[in-house]
Amino acid sequence: MKIKPLFDRVLLKLSTQENRTESGFMLPETAPNKPEIALVVAVGDGTNLDGKEIKMKVKVGDKVLFNRYNADEVKFDDTVYYILREIDILGVMDD
Amino acid sequence: MKIKPLFDRVLLKLSTQENRTESGFMLPETAPNKPEIALVVAVGDGTNLDGKEIKMKVKVGDKVLFNRYNADEVKFDDTVYYILREIDILGVMDD
Amino acid sequence: MKIKPLFDRVLLKLSTQENRTESGFMLPETAPNKPEIALVVAVGDGTNLDGKEIKMKVKVGDKVLFNRYNADEVKFDDTVYYILREIDILGVMDD
Amino acid sequence: MKIKPLFDRVLLKLSTQENRTESGFMLPETAPNKPEIALVVAVGDGTNLDGKEIKMKVKVGDKVLFNRYNADEVKFDDTVYYILREIDILGVMDD
Amino acid sequence: MKIKPLFDRVLLKLSTQENRTESGFMLPETAPNKPEIALVVAVGDGTNLDGKEIKMKVKVGDKVLFNRYNADEVKFDDTVYYILREIDILGVMDD
Amino acid sequence: MKIKPLFDRVLLKLSTQENRTESGFMLPETAPNKPEIALVVAVGDGTNLDGKEIKMKVKVGDKVLFNRYNADEVKFDDTVYYILREIDILGVMDD
Amino acid sequence: MKIKPLFDRVLLKLSTQENRTESGFMLPETAPNKPEIALVVAVGDGTNLDGKEIKMKVKVGDKVLFNRYNADEVKFDDTVYYILREIDILGVMDD
Numbered sequence: 332m333k334i335k336p337l338f339d340r341v342l343l344k345l346s347t348q349e350n351r352t353e354s355g356f357m358l359p360e361t362a363p364n365k366p367e368i369a370l371v372v373a374v375g376d377g378t379n380l381d382g383k384e385i386k387m388k389v390k391v392g393d394k395v396l397f398n399r400y401n402a403d404e405v406k407f408d409d410t411v412y413y414i415l416r417e418i419d420i421l422g423v424m425d426d
Numbered sequence: 427m428k429i430k431p432l433f434d435r436v437l438l439k440l441s442t443q444e445n446r447t448e449s450g451f452m453l454p455e456t457a458p459n460k461p462e463i464a465l466v467v468a469v470g471d472g473t474n475l476d477g478k479e480i481k482m483k484v485k486v487g488d489k490v491l492f493n494r495y496n497a498d499e500v501k502f503d504d505t506v507y508y509i510l511r512e513i514d515i516l517g518v519m520d521d
Numbered sequence: 522m523k524i525k526p527l528f529d530r531v532l533l534k535l536s537t538q539e540n541r542t543e544s545g546f547m548l549p550e551t552a553p554n555k556p557e558i559a560l561v562v563a564v565g566d567g568t569n570l571d572g573k574e575i576k577m578k579v580k581v582g583d584k585v586l587f588n589r590y591n592a593d594e595v596k597f598d599d600t601v602y603y604i605l606r607e608i609d610i611l612g613v614m615d616d
Numbered sequence: 617m618k619i620k621p622l623f624d625r626v627l628l629k630l631s632t633q634e635n636r637t638e639s640g641f642m643l644p645e646t647a648p649n650k651p652e653i654a655l656v657v658a659v660g661d662g663t664n665l666d667g668k669e670i671k672m673k674v675k676v677g678d679k680v681l682f683n684r685y686n687a688d689e690v691k692f693d694d695t696v697y698y699i700l701r702e703i704d705i706l707g708v709m710d711d
Numbered sequence: 712m713k714i715k716p717l718f719d720r721v722l723l724k725l726s727t728q729e730n731r732t733e734s735g736f737m738l739p740e741t742a743p744n745k746p747e748i749a750l751v752v753a754v755g756d757g758t759n760l761d762g763k764e765i766k767m768k769v770k771v772g773d774k775v776l777f778n779r780y781n782a783d784e785v786k787f788d789d790t791v792y793y794i795l796r797e798i799d800i801l802g803v804m805d806d
Numbered sequence: 807m808k809i810k811p812l813f814d815r816v817l818l819k820l821s822t823q824e825n826r827t828e829s830g831f832m833l834p835e836t837a838p839n840k841p842e843i844a845l846v847v848a849v850g851d852g853t854n855l856d857g858k859e860i861k862m863k864v865k866v867g868d869k870v871l872f873n874r875y876n877a878d879e880v881k882f883d884d885t886v887y888y889i890l891r892e893i894d895i896l897g898v899m900d901d
Numbered sequence: 902m903k904i905k906p907l908f909d910r911v912l913l914k915l916s917t918q919e920n921r922t923e924s925g926f927m928l929p930e931t932a933p934n935k936p937e938i939a940l941v942v943a944v945g946d947g948t949n950l951d952g953k954e955i956k957m958k959v960k961v962g963d964k965v966l967f968n969r970y971n972a973d974e975v976k977f978d979d980t981v982y983y984i985l986r987e988i989d990i991l992g993v994m995d996d
Contacts (some may be wrong), residue, residue, distance in 0.1 A: 332459040333519070334491060334516075334518075334519060334520070335517055335518045335520045336516065336517045336518075337483055337484075337512070337513075337515055337516065337517055337518065338513060339950075340484075340516060340517065342517065343445050347917060347946070348989075351916045365973075365974065365975070366973050366975050366984070368973075373517075375517075378483070379515060379950070379951075380474070380480070380918065381474075381478070381480065382478075382480040382481060383952075385950070385952040386952060388907055388948070389907075396904060396975065398962070403460075403493060403516055404460065404461075405460070405461050405491065405912070414461070414491070414516045414517060417907070418908060418950060419908075420907055421904075421906065421907065421910060421973055421984045422904040422905055422906040422907055422910065422912065422943075422945075422984060423904075424903070424904060424905075424908065425508045425903045425905045428614070428615045429586060429611075429612040429615070430609065430612055430613045430614075430615045431580075431611065431612045432578055432607070432608075432610055432612055432613065433578075433608060435611060435612065437612065447572045449575060468612075470612075473578070475529075475572070475575070476569075476575065476609060477573075477575040477576060483590050490592075498555075498588060498611055499555065499556075500556050500586065501554070509556070509586070509612060517596070522711070523709070523710045524681060524706075524707040524709060525706075525707055525708045525709075526706065527673055527702070527703075527705055527706065527707055527708065528673075528705045529704060530707065531707060532673070532707065537681065559651045563707075565707075566632060568673070569702060571664075571668070571670065572668075572671060592649075593647070593650075593651050593706055594650065595650070595651050604651070604681070604706045604707060605701075605710040618740060618752060618804070618805045619776060619803075619804060619805070620802055620803045620804075620805045621801065621802045622768055622769075622797070622798075622801065622802055622803065623798060624798070624799055625801060625802065627802065629724075632758070658716070658802075660802075663768070665765070666759075666765065667763075667765040667766060671713040688745075688746050688748075688801055689745065689746075690746050690776065699746070699776070699801045699802060713899070713900045714871060714895045714896075714897040714898075714900070715897055715898045715899075715900045716896065717863055717892070717893075717895055717896065717897055717898065718862075718863075718893060720896060720897065722897065738818075753897075755897075758863070760814075760854070760860070760893060761858070761860065762860040762861060777878075782843050783840075783873060783896055784840065784841075785840070785871065787840050794841070794871070794896045796896060801826060808994070808995045809966060809991075809992040809993075809994060810992055810994075810995045811959055811991065811992045811993070812959075812987070812988075812990050812991065812992055812993060813958075813988060815991060815992065817992065829957065848992075850992075853958070855909075855955070855988060856949075856951070856953070856955065857953075857955040857956060865930050878968060878991055879935065879936075879938050880934075880935070889936070889966070889991045891933045891991060
């Protein structure tokens with residue numbers, strides 16, 4: 332069973348190892364309200380409230396920077412997921 | 427007697443067993459303000475305030491993820507129902 | 522003398538017996554800020570602020586679900602009435 | 617000297633006898649923040665901020681239901697007047 | 712040196728004698744946050760943020776009713792002026 | 807090195823002598839949150855968020871009336887500058 | 902690994918030496934909530950929520966004036982970065 336986000340929402344899977352990368356990127360884990368990195372695991376179809384479909388920018392597999400307080404948190408098989416609107420994703424990590 | 431939601435609202439039926447699935451999905455029942463799973467039992471026609479009809483994305487029978495604090499709660503025959511706008515539904519559970 | 526609601530407003534007549542139906546529907550009377558059932562006794566013409574007329578969805582005689590805190594309360598001959606915008610009506614009771 | 621309301625505003629004259637009618641209508645005078653009945657004594661031309669003129673729904677002589685906290689209060693020759701936007705008038709009393 | 716208001720703003724000159732007229736109009740001088748009468752001494756060109764020019768309704772010489780808390784106050788040669796958006800002017804005094 | 811304001815912003819240079827003019831204009835220097843006069847030293851191109859270019863009303867050299875709490879303050883070579891949106895400028899001083 | 906800002910966001914690299922320039926520009930380092938200078942290191946494509954692409958005004962290499970409280974802060978290899986919407990950048994430093 333999987334979650335299919337509605338409208339322009341994105342489902343993110345938080346993973347602590349995402350916060351340390353080969354090139355040394357490290358997000359402050361103890362600081363509250365700081366952006367974190369997570370993996371995109373599902374995206375909505377981008378439809379807005381007027382029924383217009385807007386192309387989503389992020390895709391499954393992207394690593395993105397986001398703020399936890401802009402997202403709803405759900406747990407599944409001991410993994411933490413976040414659901415948020417794409418507009419609230421700050422940026423995509425570019426390998 | 428049934429409730430027919432108006433505009434882009436959706437009527438949800440909360441059921442505690444929905445929060446445990448075969449694949450092990452389990453939402454934290456004790457955490458407040460966390461998303462929950464519920465069953466769609468009725469949907470509005472999607473009309474917005476300008477009289478334009480927007481196709482609803484969810485349908486009766488869908489299991490959806492939503493936040494209780496975005497919904498109005500009503501009780502009927504000892505069952506708890508929630509009414510909320512479709513835009514406030516986070517995602518659809520995909521079997 | 523009657524009240525004719527303006528714009529997209531609806532006039533509701535609250536009646537305690539509406540909250541118990543043949544099929545057993547019962548709204549929690551003691552809980553504050555919970556939806557209640559009321560009878561539509563008058564509706565506005567649906568005109569919005571731009572002068573555009575939008576067809577009203579509810580009609581006189583409908584039993585509707587609404588939240589008291591979204592409405593203005595007036596008393597007439599010992600009966601309590603509520604005036605609210607149609608968009609704030611949660612749903613229509615379907616016999 | 618008279619007050620000509622601007623835009624979509626309406627000038628109301630509050631009169632205590634308006635709150636008792638032949639059919640017995642009585643608004644709770646002691647309750648704060650409850651709707652009251654007043655007489656329309658002047659209306660604006662309905663122009664909105666984009667310069668578009670929208671037809672006003674109420675006219676001089678109408679008795680209307682309104683909330684005092686949505687209006688600005690002025691006194692003239694010991695009479696209390698209220699100025700408010702037409703959209704904030706709840707309804708028109710229909711004799 | 713004079714002040715030319717920008718956009719849809721209006722410059723008002725407050726004068727205590729404006730609050731007593733031949734017909735006896737008197738605004739409560741001691742009540743805070745009550746409308747006052749002032750003289751229009753300059754008006755903007757009415758342009759809005761999209762560059763569209765909307766015709767101003769008030770003109771130099773008009774006596775208008777306004778609320779001090781919706782306006783910015785400046786002093787010039789011991790006279791108090793107020794600058795506010797035209798939409799915040801409640802009405803024009805009609806002799 | 808100079809600051810080029812973005813969008814519809816304007817850069818102002820505050821100068822205490824601007825607040826006393828030949829004709830005697832004097833703004834209350836001790837009162838907080840009162841409008842002040844400043845010199846326009848740079849203006850943005852007026853583009854709005856939709857990419858549409860709106861003609862700016864003020865130009866370099868204008869003396870304008872503005873409120874400090876609507877502006878961002880920067881210091882350069884012991885001079886205080888303010889950056890604010892043009893819509894927040896109350897008026898232009900007309901010699 | 903680099904951060905690619907989404908929508909109309911801009912990635913800034915804060916550097917303390919940016920706050921002192923040859924011409925003597927100095928921003929108050931101890932004052933909170935005052936604008937600071939930073940280097941643009943990446944820009945989004947400018948797409949807005951309706952899918953319309955708006956040309957970005959700032960480019961990589963620009964020195965810009967911004968307010969820290971309008972931005973999200975991330976750390977990478979001991980450098981502080983800020984992500985904010987372009988509309989929240991006050992101005993571009995012009996050499």
